[in-house]
Amino acid sequence: MNEDTQVQKLENYLENKKIALCITGGIAVIETPKIARHLRRYGADVTIYATSSALEFISKSALEWGSGNKVITELSGLAEHICSEDLIIIAPATINTINKIFSGIADNPVTTLVASALGKNIPIIIAPTMHMSLYNNPFLKDNLNSDLYLKYKIKIIKPRFEEGKAKIPKVDIIIAEASRELSNNSIKDKKILITGGSTPGKIDDVRFITNKFKGTLAVEIAKEAYHKGAFVKLLINKTGIEIPPYLDVAYHKDYDEYYQNVIKYSNPNITDAAILTAAVADYLPEYTPGKIPSGKLINISLKQTKKVIEEIRTKYPSLFMITFKHEANLTKEALLEIAQKRIKQGYQIIVANRDEDINEKHKAYIVGKNGVISEPESKKEIAKDIIKIISESL
Numbered sequence: 001m002n003e004d005t006q007v008q009k010l011e012n013y014l015e016n017k018k019i020a021l022c023i024t025g026g027i028a029v030i031e032t033p034k035i036a037r038h039l040r041r042y043g044a045d046v047t048i049y050a051t052s053s054a055l056e057f058i059s060k061s062a063l064e065w066g067s068g069n070k071v072i073t074e075l076s077g078l079a080e081h082i083c084s085e086d087l088i089i090i091a092p093a094t095i096n097t098i099n100k101i102f103s104g105i106a107d108n109p110v111t112t113l114v115a116s117a118l119g120k121n122i123p124i125i126i127a128p129t130m131h132m133s134l135y136n137n138p139f140l141k142d143n144l145n146s147d148l149y150l151k152y153k154i155k156i157i158k159p160r161f162e163e164g165k166a167k168i169p170k171v172d173i174i175i176a177e178a179s180r181e182l183s184n185n186s187i188k189d190k191k192i193l194i195t196g197g198s199t200p201g202k203i204d205d206v207r208f209i210t211n212k213f214k215g216t217l218a219v220e221i222a223k224e225a226y227h228k229g230a231f232v233k234l235l236i237n238k239t240g241i242e243i244p245p246y247l248d249v250a251y252h253k254d255y256d257e258y259y260q261n262v263i264k265y266s267n268p269n270i271t272d273a274a275i276l277t278a279a280v281a282d283y284l285p286e287y288t289p290g291k292i293p294s295g296k297l298i299n300i301s302l303k304q305t306k307k308v309i310e311e312i313r314t315k316y317p318s319l320f321m322i323t324f325k326h327e328a329n330l331t332k333e334a335l336l337e338i339a340q341k342r343i344k345q346g347y348q349i350i351v352a353n354r355d356e357d358i359n360e361k362h363k364a365y366i367v368g369k370n371g372v373i374s375e376p377e378s379k380k381e382i383a384k385d386i387i388k389i390i391s392e393s394l
Helices: 028-043 060-067 097-104 110-117 138-145 171-182 216-227 255-263 309-315 330-346 379-394
Strands: 016-025 045-050 087-093 124-128 154-156 160-162 163-169 191-196 229-237 248-251 273-276 283-285 301-306 319-326 348-356 365-368 369-372
Touching: 016 028, 016 110, 028 045, 028 060, 028 087, 028 171, 045 060, 045 110, 087 110, 087 319, 097 110, 097 124, 097 138, 110 124, 124 171, 138 191, 171 216, 191 255, 216 229, 216 379, 229 255, 248 365, 255 309, 273 309, 273 379, 309 319, 319 330, 319 379, 330 348, 330 365, 330 379, 348 379, 369 379
Parallel strands: 016 045, 016 087, 087 124, 124 154, 191 229, 191 273, 229 248, 273 319, 319 348
Antiparallel strands: 160 163, 283 301, 348 365, 365 369
């Protein structure tokens, strides 16, 4: 392959997977080369199928550069329409193409490939992209709201609603949906609870006490779990960090809301495992309704909070839990000793780190009953190791 068409590998979620990226007539096809290259960065072998109307907006040369493969624009004696791919992605998908698919019509390379894929039970992802007046068309709405897409392994990705248009989703969302659809990891379809960030304590209605943790590690873990096919519930407070829209999030504004949420979602009837990264407050201030006048807040009385993970462990003893222990100014040996004590209390996995180890990198020690399992040195490595442990344990 010409070096100009090669891509830098970012992840292996789509390694050895063949993906048909189908494009239909709309200006959003100008995003296709970027989508194709990004799919390849995650390991996919991409072939683009294009309708004639799609080629009015973009050239075959640009599409071949993006995919690294010949573009299928018409069907021949080579039977290009007989689907041999692992996944079909239609992005952008016009109202014309979507309604044809749901009507069983096969009259161009895209719709005929989809007809073959449906006959072979191959998953399909559709990203509707069009003007809002078309998106609100009643016939399209009936198709998108029917149970046919569930029955036939069709996944509908919601568009971005901007400027009066239903725009093509961001490429990271397409990658996430493709990855989880093709995942064969044992964590697939498991329900994973992940907590992150701080749990602020209110002083009054305008002031609160909190800590420096925003929940970026929790989001990284949630993304890894989602890509591997898990159903993720993320409990986090709003700190301004970007959270992908595909994640199911329950926000808390303070400790009390966090406590109620984590007890609710830790129930083993709805959760297979819990990853509790949240930096839960050890103390809360005495709350005063309204606003304490400036200059009058001289002293802040504190009260100790409940030990949340202990309550969860007691209430749900069968729940598989990964908990975190953050310390400062300790030797490695002292940190690991604290982690082992928690293991002896009945916790399966402890992720221990020191404040001095998370400045340039994010070093941690993942500890189990037999000692240190791994020593990841970044948030991404921590996320991967944790999800690997859960997939092997459930």
